[in-house]
Amino acid sequence: MFLKLQIISLVSAASAAGPPAGVPPPPAFLRPCAGADPGAVHTRIKTQGPPRPLQRRPPSILPSTVSSWIDARSNYLTPAVDMIDEFNPPLEPVLCALRKVPYFRLYSVDMLASCEHMPQELTECYTESCEIYPVEPEDVPEEMVKVDGSEFEFEIDGWARWDMPTEDYYDTVVFPEEYTGYDGSVIWRFIHDKICFNLPEKDEETWTSDFDKAVSGLHAMISAQIVRGIEKKKAANDPETEDLDVRAEFARRIGPGGETPRALENMYFTYMLLLSACAKARPRLLAESGEGQVDASAHDELREALASPLLTDSDLTGSSLVGVASQRLRTHAEEDDGKNMWMARQRTRDLMRVMNCVQCNKCRLHGKIGVLGLSTALQILLGRVGGGENPDTLHRVEIAALITTLGKFSTAINFCTRMKEE
Secondary structure: OHHHHHOOOEEEEOOOOOOOOOOOOOOHHHOOOOOOOOOOEEEEOOEOOOOOOOOOOOOOOOOOOHHHOOOHHHHHHHHHHHHHHHHHHHHHHHHHHHOOOHHHHEEEOOOOOOOOOOOOOOEOOOOHHHOEOOOOHHHOOHHHHHHHHHOOOOOOOOOOOOOOOOOOEEEOOOOOOOOOOOOOHHHHHHHHHHHOOOOOOOOOOOHHHHHHHHHHHHHHHHHHHHHHHHHHHHHOOOHHHOOOOHHHHHHHHOOOOOOOOOHHHHHHHHHHHHHHHHHHOHHHHHHHHHOOOOOHHHHHHHHHHHOOHHHHOOOOOOOOOOOHHHHHHHHHHHHOOOOOHHHHHHHHHHHHHHHHHOOOHHHHHHHHHHHHHHHHHHHHHHOOOOOOOOHHHOOHHHHHHHHHHHHHHHHHHHHHHHHHHO
C-alpha cells in the first residue's frame, strides 16, 4: 500500500505555455537562461495541498550600494563582491550557453523517492508548473548513460550521495527553474533548524558558521530564482502571479530588511566558494572537453568561462579577491585540524535526502542539482580533513552539477544586481 502511495504516475498532456494572444513576448532580460519546450507531456507526482498564499506587501525602497547589503562583520567580502559585480555580467551568458549542452543539462534523478525526514500527506500537484517528464532515452548521449551507469559507487561517509542512475533523465532546459507556486517553507525551516549548526551570530570565526552561511546562500539563490520567475510570469500576464508584487517579494525574501537580512551577502559568499571549486576543477573540465565527453561545440564556451577573471582569481591564496571565502573556510577547518569534517559531510548528505520531501517535481529536480553542486564544491575545497580533494576523483554528474549550480548563482546575482539598481 505504501508503495502504491509513493508511485503515482498520472500522465497528462500539457498545453503549450505562452503569453495570451496579442501580448508581445517579454524583454530579453526576462527570458529564461535556457529555453523551455512548451509541448511536453508531464508526470504528476502528488504534492501537499495548495501553497500558502504569499502576502502582497507595499514595495519598499531597496538600498543600491554594496556596503548597505554587506554586514559590517563581513567587510572582508566587499572587494570580492565589487569584482563579481564587474565581471559576472559577461560571464553569465557563457554559463547559460554551457547549461544548454547535454553534459550539463541532463540528469538522472529519482523523482519517486520517499521523504525520510517528516510525515507527509500526498495530494495532487497544485499547478502544472510543478510537473516534469523524462526525456526519450534516445535523446540521451550513449556515452553519458555508460559513464553514469558505471559511476554508481559511493563512500559511506562521502559529501553527497546522488540517486542511482536509471534510464530516466530530466532536461533542465525543457524544465528550467521558475516560480511554480509551491511553498517550500517547511523544508527550509527543517534545513535551517535541524541540518545547519545554528550557532549564535557572534560566533562567526568557525567552519561551522561558514557552512551555515553557504547553505543560506543556496537558499538565497533559489529565492532569487523564484522572484525572477514571478517577474517573468507577470510580464506574460500569467494570472498565477496577479496578486504578487515583484519588488515586495524581492525585499521580503532577499532584502536587508526582509526575512533573511544577510541573504544577498550569503549568496555572494556561496558563489565565491563555487568559483574557487570550479577554478580548482579546471584541468578536469578541460580534459573531459578534450576527450569529447563535453559536447565539442561547447569547448570554446567552456574555455571562455574558465578564463573569466572570476575563475582565474579564485585560487586558494590569500592574495585572491574571490578566493577569500574559500580561504576563510579552509583556514577555519584547519584550525579544527579537520577532525570534525564528518559533521559537515553528514549534513550535506541529509541536505540531499531532504530534497525528497520537496513535493514539487520541478523544485525537487533543481533543488537536488543545487545541493549536489554545493556539496561538490565543499568536497573539492575541503576533502576529508580540510585540505581539499583532487577533482579527478569526482563522478561526471558531480562535475556537471558544479557548473550548472555556478550558472544558477551567476544568473541569480545578475538579477539581484538589476533589482538593486532599479
